[in-house]
Amino acid sequence: MVLSSLLMVSISTKTLNDFPARAFRAVGSSVQEIFYKVGSFFSNTILSIQKLKNLQNQYNSLAEKLESYYQMERDFADTKAENERLKEQLGFYQTINTVKTSAQIVASEPGNLYETYTINKGSSDGVQRNMAVVAFQNGMEGLVGKIISVNASTSVVLPLFDKRFYAAARFSRTRSAGLVNGRGSFLDDLVMEYVPRPNASEIQIGDLVVTSGLDSIYPADLAIGRVKSIETDVIGTAVTIHLDPALDFSRLEYVFVIETQKIVDNSNGEVIKSEAKP
Amino acid sequence: MIKSVSLASMLAVLILFIQTTWFKNGILASATPDFTLLLILWMSFSNKNIEGLLAAFVIGIAHDFLSSSPLGFHAFLYVVPAYVALLIRASIFIDRILMPFAAALLATILKALLSIFLARLFGKGAIIAYSFGNIRFWMECLMNILLAPLVFWVLSKTGKAFITKSHTE
Numbered sequence: 001m002v003l004s005s006l007l008m009v010s011i012s013t014k015t016l017n018d019f020p021a022r023a024f025r026a027v028g029s030s031v032q033e034i035f036y037k038v039g040s041f042f043s044n045t046i047l048s049i050q051k052l053k054n055l056q057n058q059y060n061s062l063a064e065k066l067e068s069y070y071q072m073e074r075d076f077a078d079t080k081a082e083n084e085r086l087k088e089q090l091g092f093y094q095t096i097n098t099v100k101t102s103a104q105i106v107a108s109e110p111g112n113l114y115e116t117y118t119i120n121k122g123s124s125d126g127v128q129r130n131m132a133v134v135a136f137q138n139g140m141e142g143l144v145g146k147i148i149s150v151n152a153s154t155s156v157v158l159p160l161f162d163k164r165f166y167a168a169a170r171f172s173r174t175r176s177a178g179l180v181n182g183r184g185s186f187l188d189d190l191v192m193e194y195v196p197r198p199n200a201s202e203i204q205i206g207d208l209v210v211t212s213g214l215d216s217i218y219p220a221d222l223a224i225g226r227v228k229s230i231e232t233d234v235i236g237t238a239v240t241i242h243l244d245p246a247l248d249f250s251r252l253e254y255v256f257v258i259e260t261q262k263i264v265d266n267s268n269g270e271v272i273k274s275e276a277k278p
Numbered sequence: 279m280i281k282s283v284s285l286a287s288m289l290a291v292l293i294l295f296i297q298t299t300w301f302k303n304g305i306l307a308s309a310t311p312d313f314t315l316l317l318i319l320w321m322s323f324s325n326k327n328i329e330g331l332l333a334a335f336v337i338g339i340a341h342d343f344l345s346s347s348p349l350g351f352h353a354f355l356y357v358v359p360a361y362v363a364l365l366i367r368a369s370i371f372i373d374r375i376l377m378p379f380a381a382a383l384l385a386t387i388l389k390a391l392l393s394i395f396l397a398r399l400f401g402k403g404a405i406i407a408y409s410f411g412n413i414r415f416w417m418e419c420l421m422n423i424l425l426a427p428l429v430f431w432v433l434s435k436t437g438k439a440f441i442t443k444s445h446t447e
Contacts, residue, residue, distance in 0.1 A: 001331060001332075001334075001335045001353070001357045002354060002357055002358065002361075004335075004350070004353075005335070005338065005350040005351075005353040005354035005357055006350065006354060006399075007350065008339075008342075008348070008349045008353065009348045009349070009350040009351055009354065009396060009400060009405070010350075011349070011350075020343075020349075021342070021343050021349055024340075024343035025343060025344070028295075028344050031295055032299050032344075035296065035298075035299040035300065036299040036300075039300045105302070106299065107298040107299050107302060108298055108302035108303075109298065109344075109345050109346065110294040110297045110298050110310075110341055110344050110345055111310075111312070111341065111345060111347070112308075112309045112310060112312075112414055112415070112418050113347065113393065113406045113407075113408065114345050114346045114347045114406055116345075116346045117302075118298075148346065149346070156346060158346070163406050164403075164406070184406070184409075184412065184414065185307075185308045185309075185412075185414050186308060187307060187308050187414075188412075250303045250308075
């Protein structure tokens with residue numbers, strides 16, 4: 001049995017997508033969805049009274065916020081028009097529009113080593129392997145991870161805090177580039193490596209790190225995290241940056257899968273390139 | 279034998295489903311206890327033959343199917359502690375507190391060492407190993423230790439179906 005375990009590991013490290021595993025995962029994820037719904041029903045019923053009180057408070061505060069957003073919307077329209085004019089002058093006439101499908105997280109990994117989320121959208125909803133997954137929290141669009149496995153009605157997401165996750169990233173303010181890697185738990189820091197040492201002096205605690213789009217999996221400018229600490233090696237030519245994740249993964253329920261990327265000619269709205277993500 | 283292994287495997291799969299859905303954010307420091315490891319240990323101690331070993335293999339494979347780990351990874355992590363438990367079962371007395379504590383501690387550490395061994399063997403790109411410097415591992419260890427006496431007691435009262443009668447001492 002030890003030998004057959006080792007044999008299986010050696011086979012499956014070459015390819016994870018063998019048929020029995022996929023079949024079991026397809027059935028398993030459906031059962032997980034049922035378990036999730038049963039658990040949600042009970043927890044939602046218990047929490048509904050508290051939620052009603054919270055809703056009243058939220059309604060009051062939102063009504064106040066709405067007034068200020070009206071003002072911001074007017075400012076935004078002015079800024080957008082100004083931005084369009086400036087883009088035209090600079091010759092940037094292409095923008096990237098992304099079409100997304102929403103999904104709910106129904107399960108995670110059973111153990112403490114590997115980290116994945118199972119979402120309730122699969123190939124029948126147009127989800128494909130290597131699509132980027134994002135979420136909105138506190139008014140910010142943050143990167144959750146990417147799709148690594150797809151079944152008919154569910155998919156498996158590799159979150160950015162998993163040790164196998166890598167994404168090309170850059171600092172939103174200074175535009176210095178690097179590579180972000182997870183550390184195994186959503187409570188752990190993310191690590192940004194290969195940031196050139198000369199650029200380290202410009203980096204400040206709290207700086208926002210976003211996707212650079214250079215890896216052609218994740219669209220550019222999705223929030224990844226904020227600088228928590230800077231680790232400088234005396235000998236090395238690069239610095240290591242520790243990041244606080246932009247998203248609170250313990251509260252994550254709904255995510256968006258980025259389905260396609262369309263490059264639109266702004267001058268007449270015509271689609272000049274439309275590509276499904278690999 | 280087949281009946282006890284099948285029933286234990288079904289219980290383990292049920293536990294895994296509950297862990298993945300109701301405790302998906304973990305319990306302590308985002309870590310969850312390894313109930314299946316405790317079940318496997320109890321089966322190895324309680325059965326005279328290789329029921330615990332077989333259950334460890336089947337449960338490990340089921341764990342791998344529900345996880346993104348390579349197929350066989352958890353099977354290996356569970357089979358070796360089950361085999362060690364099988365080897366030493368005749369020479370130890372399983373009391374209510376101390377032995378479950380010790381068994382859970384040693385099995386969790388052994389599991390971590392085995393994951394490190396596999397990561398060395400197949401490469402860190404393919405295998406994720408436990409880290410003794412990570413608080414998450416020690417939280418799992420702590421929960422396994424604390425829950426072991428309870429799990430062993432509950433199984434000793436209710437888990438007669440997981441013991442093959444002809445080989446029971």
